[in-house]
Amino acid sequence: MTATAWRLLAAFLAAHTGAYVLFVLSWIVLGRAALSGGVDGGDFAVWAALLAGSVPCHLAATWLQPTISLRLGGLLRQRLVRGTLGLDRDELRGQGVGRLLGRVLEVEAVESLAVGGGLLGLVACVELVIAGVALGTASVPATVFFAVWVAGTLVVAQRYLRARQAWTASRLELTDDIVAKMLGHRTRLAQQAPSEWHIGEESSLNRYENRSKQLDRWLVVLSAVCTRGWVAVGVAGLWISTTDLAVGIGGVVLAAGALRSLTAGLGDIADASTAWSNLRPLMNTNPDSPSTDNPIAGASLLQAESVAYRPVLSGVSLRITLGERLLIEGDSGSGKSTLASLLAGLRKPHQGTILLHGRSLHDIGEHQWRQRVVLAPQFHENHLMLGSLAFNLLLGRGWPATPEDLDDAQALCEQLGLGPLLSRMPSGLHQIVGETGWQLSHGERSLVFLARALLQNPDVLILDETLGALDPVTQRQVLTVLDKIEPALVLVHHGSSGSSGTA
Numbered sequence: 001m002t003a004t005a006w007r008l009l010a011a012f013l014a015a016h017t018g019a020y021v022l023f024v025l026s027w028i029v030l031g032r033a034a035l036s037g038g039v040d041g042g043d044f045a046v047w048a049a050l051l052a053g054s055v056p057c058h059l060a061a062t063w064l065q066p067t068i069s070l071r072l073g074g075l076l077r078q079r080l081v082r083g084t085l086g087l088d089r090d091e092l093r094g095q096g097v098g099r100l101l102g103r104v105l106e107v108e109a110v111e112s113l114a115v116g117g118g119l120l121g122l123v124a125c126v127e128l129v130i131a132g133v134a135l136g137t138a139s140v141p142a143t144v145f146f147a148v149w150v151a152g153t154l155v156v157a158q159r160y161l162r163a164r165q166a167w168t169a170s171r172l173e174l175t176d177d178i179v180a181k182m183l184g185h186r187t188r189l190a191q192q193a194p195s196e197w198h199i200g201e202e203s204s205l206n207r208y209e210n211r212s213k214q215l216d217r218w219l220v221v222l223s224a225v226c227t228r229g230w231v232a233v234g235v236a237g238l239w240i241s242t243t244d245l246a247v248g249i250g251g252v253v254l255a256a257g258a259l260r261s262l263t264a265g266l267g268d269i270a271d272a273s274t275a276w277s278n279l280r281p282l283m284n285t286n287p288d289s290p291s292t293d294n295p296i297a298g299a300s301l302l303q304a305e306s307v308a309y310r311p312v313l314s315g316v317s318l319r320i321t322l323g324e325r326l327l328i329e330g331d332s333g334s335g336k337s338t339l340a341s342l343l344a345g346l347r348k349p350h351q352g353t354i355l356l357h358g359r360s361l362h363d364i365g366e367h368q369w370r371q372r373v374v375l376a377p378q379f380h381e382n383h384l385m386l387g388s389l390a391f392n393l394l395l396g397r398g399w400p401a402t403p404e405d406l407d408d409a410q411a412l413c414e415q416l417g418l419g420p421l422l423s424r425m426p427s428g429l430h431q432i433v434g435e436t437g438w439q440l441s442h443g444e445r446s447l448v449f450l451a452r453a454l455l456q457n458p459d460v461l462i463l464d465e466t467l468g469a470l471d472p473v474t475q476r477q478v479l480t481v482l483d484k485i486e487p488a489l490v491l492v493h494h495g496s497s498g499s500s501g502t503a
Contacts (some may be wrong), residue, residue: 005071012064012119017126019057024130024254026050031246065119121265127258131251135234138248142237146255149233153226153259157266160218167215170208177204222266227259300358301488302343302373302460307352312338316352320460325483326490336492337378340464343490344375356459371396374458376466379442382449386434389425392448396456405455412454415481416447417474442469450478454485464492 026047033043128150135143181188181197188197234252242248302320307313312335320326330336341347342354345361353360361369374396376382384392393409394401401409406429413422413429421444425431431438440448446469453461461482467475482489 005068005075008064008068008071009122012061012068013122013126015057015060015064016123017130019054019061020127020130022050022054022057024134024250026054028134028247028250031250032244034246068119119265120261124258124261124265127254127261131255131258134247134251134254135237138244138251139238139240139242141240142234142242142248142252145233145237146230149226149230150259150262153222153262153266156218156222156226157263160215160222160266163211163215163218167208167211170204170211174204174208177201222263226263227256230259231256301356303355303358304343305353305355307339307342307349307354309335309338309342309347310350313342313349320488320490322459322487324488326488328490328492329494332494336494337464340375340377340462340490340492343460344373344462345369346375371456372459373462374453374456374460375462376449376453376464378465379446379449379469382445384434384440384445384448386437387432388427388430389422389433389438389448390429392433393429393452393455395452409451409455412451412481413447415477416451417477418444418447418451443471443474446470447474447478454482458487460488460490462490462492465494467491468494 029043029050030039030047033039132143132146135146231252234255238245238248238252300319300321302318304316304318307316312333316339318326328336328339338347342349345354345366348361356364356369356372364372385395390401390406390409391399393413394405397405410422410429413419421440422428425438433440446466450463450466453463467478470478
């Protein structure tokens with residue numbers, strides 16, 4: 001979390017603690033006065049003053065809670081977007097659509113449950129400490145019972161977490177299977193006998209039902225027994241021994257409320273923890289990896305030694321220096337795009353080494369590597385997201401964009417020949433594009449993909465068939481721009497020679 005988020009969280013805890021302590025003290029004063037024979041004007045004045053003092057603290061805590069939730073939720077979504085865009089393409093292709101859909105659905109669970117449940121759990125911890133102090137001043141047996149009861153509640157919460165994880169795994173398996181069958185329905189109609197359509201479904205449903213029952217049992221114990229059973233146990237402790245009945249009764253009531261908050265928070269945290277386990281692959285980006293040195297003329301920027309990627313590449317070696325232009329040609333299926341993805345760090349070689357500024361991908365980190373070596377993949381693997389043109393252009397720089405970023409994007413678009421497009425758009429760079437927005441032609445999309453890569457200011461730019469959709473005049477204009485502003489350039493082009501060399 002950021003320093004601001006930590007400060008907000010500390011302020012929230014301080015405000016809630018102050019409000020709760022003043023509230024408890026007010027009722028202790030009133031309870032002692034009532035049990036000692038009557039409430040006079042002075043007791044009532046102290047009670048009212050303590051309650052009035054808790055109001056500002058309560059208002060501050062109420063205002064800070066949604067602020068913290070929004071800030072933490074925003075940070076979580078930023079990390080998720082960054083991690084999603086950094087996922088390995090081969091890994092994505094190996095997963096079912098249902099599994100990916102399940103991950104998307106878990107985002108809301110993590111944001112709402114983790115943030116809300118986490119704050120509720122922190123509040124419950126504060127209330128438990130205050131309730132324990134109150135019980136400790138009134139009854140030793142009740143305090144011991146309370147400590148044992150809280151420990152037992154945590155054990156039940158752990159069992160609930162395990163049951164929740166097993167239930168979620170079954171649910172995602174069913175989602176994956178159903179979505180896959182829906183997508184492949186036509187194939188099943190043509191190639192699979194109807195008698196085989198539902199093989200294995202009964203066992204999956206039975207497993208899901210059994211895990212649901214187990215989850216419900218632990219949820220009942222956590223939400224009902226652990227909360228309501230404490231009142232009887234606490235009163236039994238007071239019956240055994242108490243020095244201050246008013247404080248003791250108040251402590252039991254406070255502990256019951258704190259346990260309700262704790263069980264609700266633990267339930268949400270357990271659900272969020274299960275959802276988090278499904279989202280963890282999206283959060284493995286490392287934005288704080290050490291940066292590479294600035295490129296130096298004549299020095300090797302990117303170097304590959306005896307690289308192999310079975311079965312398409314074997315023994316590939318190359319060296320790219322500052323200002324060099326490299327043309328890679330070959331027939332379809334000869335490994336051109338595979339080599340480009342290896343150089344960009346999207347795939348890892350089965351054999352050999354690839355170094356950027358003399359350092360490996362492991363040393364630099366994927367985030368820094370992909371900032372320095374930027375690949376504009378083939379048209380069918382590159383996408384316009386539903387959003388503004390500026391968002392699509394500056395996706396690699398970061399968002400929201402600064403005025404300088406927007407100026408750079410505007411200038412580059414005009415250099416690449418997108419000026420007429422911007423003049424036609426009513427909102428210019430802020431025009432919504434994508435599937436349900438402003439429609440771009442094949443060539444305009446290619447120029448947007450190129451501009452997006454250039455705006456990242458890479459050391460090495462790799463263009464995989466990016467110029468193929470452009471007319472000759474636009475191609476010459478684009479090559480002129482590339483020659484002026486790009487340190488090193490690798491062009492991947494479909495050809496019949498199967499050779500590579502400098503351009």
